[in-house]
């Protein structure tokens with residue numbers, strides 16, 4: 001994985017000192033809260049429902065054991081012993097003191113981590129495919145491109161006061177495991193007929209109150225123009241994105257209002273202006289970065305067979321491991337979705353255990369998935385039983401990847417000041433319901449996503465089943481949506497009809513899964529059946 | 545009744561105006577009807593509170609209870625982690641919030 | 643209004659800046675003020691005539707002026723580029739990188755904070771309108 005050199009380290013250290021100074025000026029009253037707010041946000045520090053919240057960047061989700069351990073230490077030293085892994089592959093802490101914030105950033109900097117641009121109207125942490133470098137289906141490893149964009153976007157002098165936040169995802173395969181087309185910019189590294197690599201730019205996707213699927217604005221940007229093209233996309237947005245209305249300020253609205261063609265024309269024009277401005281990094285930099293992402297020293301003789309004599313273990317293997325490009329290896333997913341638990345939360349002890357397991361079994365690397373789980377990317381099949389045993393002992397062995405129990409849920413009203421309703425208790429009740437009725441396994445792949453408000457941090461628009469919390473005259477109410485996807489079959493979910501109360505929504509989810517069980521044809525997933533039969537049968541079952 | 549609330553600037557803790565100071569316990573909060581803006585301005589300027597605002601509440605068994613669920617969660621802590629709330633030992637507290 | 647900080651040696655322009663529309667109309671002015679919604683590129687054909695461009699920041703969170711500044715520098719403007727209005731000390735370093743070389747903030751800066759702001763960044767990651775060499779170029783020099 002990427003390692004800092006003296007330059008990267010110097011920048012992160014400088015940022016710590018800058019923030020220490022800013023926090024001091026705020027505490028002394030030299031900065032008003034209005035002035036301080038964008039500065040703290042650019043360091044991931046929110047004022048949340050109960051306290052300050054700190055969001056730490058995990059570039060493209062990747063952590064080594066030292067870093068994971070540092071995250072555990074921070075949870076214990078400065079917070080209340082746990083952290084929350086988010087849908088953007090980051091971690092956030094809920095009980096932070098402003099007085100401690102600079103010290104936390106300093107602790108992070110010691111392990112090459114930071115909270116830079118994890119909030120605010122700037123370019124956020126770049127996300128990527130959590131199976132990068134491990135999966136056989138990629139054209140190339142997307143992470144070097146994400147790292148190049150990380151550098152380009154860090155402390156960008158022109159794009160730090162954008163109309164609104166800006167999220168970029170980079171993938172390099174037909175399969176989309178990063179919700180690429182639901183980002184402000186989604187980049188897919190592709191290969192053309194002559195074998196040359198280039199970047200397909202998808203611009204103007206997003207969730208929130210106006211969900212949009214990003215159109216492709218350029219199917220092949222040569223790699224030696226890659227950064228300049230991104231700069232052009234951003235400049236057009238910075239100049240013309242709406243600033244009169246916060247809810248219309250994301251780039252998706254600009255692209256939508258201009259039309260993709262006109263937006264593209266403006267980008268191309270800007271790009272032509274920028275081409276001779278020396279913006280593009282030397283290609284040697286991409287080569288340098290690539291060396292950090294070379295394959296680890298795989299064991300060429302690793303056993304291809306798994307001893308499946310332990311039935312519980314076999315279930316976990318079937319559910320939570322994913323094929324690897326290297327024979328004898330798999331990627332193993334650690335579920336942070338225990339039945340009745342809080343999706344994405346991990347205690348300091350669990351983080352330390354995951355750090356140890358990453359070190360022992362996965363070449364010292366683990367990754368945060370946007371589904372709020374952790375993956376050990378390169379595990380020898382022969383080590384799986386030992387890995388599973390350790391996970392089971394720590395309550396991390398739930399065999400439920402991509403099932404109805406593997407729920408994405410935003411923090412909701414339990415933690416978030418923007419929320420209309422709680423998300424976590426709904427997730428807890430649903431996972432308990434399906435664990436009790438025994439249907440989790442038979443329902444197969446079913447992506448269920450819950451947001452506590454229209455901001456859609458829980459990606460409810462992109463759930464096979466989505467749930468949106470709303471406020472009905474001061475009472476929590478939940479809308480049900482069906483048919484979304486954030487994968488390569490991207491689609492936006494549709495609302496079924498009137499909402500439900502907390503228990504009603506759990507029943508409603510069970511009802512729609514029963515319709516699926518009744519109607520499904522061979523091999524169909526829930527979303528396939530929905531696409532084939534449409535909304536009506538589900539509506540009838542729900543509302544009679 | 546109206547309550548004045550905000551966060552402690554240094555710790556970020558949720559605080560309530562008690563008539564003379566700020567407390568993390570909502571039981572200590574007093575009605576500020578009529579004087580909310582003035583107190584908020586003065587206290588914020590002195591940095592004894594950060595981003596203060598007033599909310600509606602009712603008296604409930606002798607103590608103030610915010611009218612909106614969000615402020616009740618805020619007053620107490622996350623409903624999904626009773627151990628981290630201000631009243632970890634009170635089994636009835638869920639009913640106060642919801 | 644506070645003092646103007648200038649990081650250039652020439653004499654400041656001694657007459658007020660006019661709006662972009664007035665300037666394009668017919669003015670002989672050599673100083674113009676750009677508002678956030680103005681198209682900085684409209685000035686590009688006339689840069690020779692301009693000694694001062696003021697870029698107004700009515701609200702510090704509106705970052706359009708950063709693009710305006712860079713566009714003018716990219717087009718070769720060498721006159722004074724002054725950030726005016728709700729300009730905060732924590733923004734100076736980035737503004738400088740976008741080509742501003744003068745600052746006229748609504749509220750006076752503490753000069754120690756100004757100094758700290760300009761000394762803050764040991765390196766830069768990307769190229770902009772200043773002459774600093776990006777890290778990725780240094781790595782392969």
Ligand code: SF4
Nearest residue numbers: 410416419452453457
């Ligand atoms: S979706 Fe709404 S409630 Fe959930 S975390 Fe985002 S802003 Fe908060």
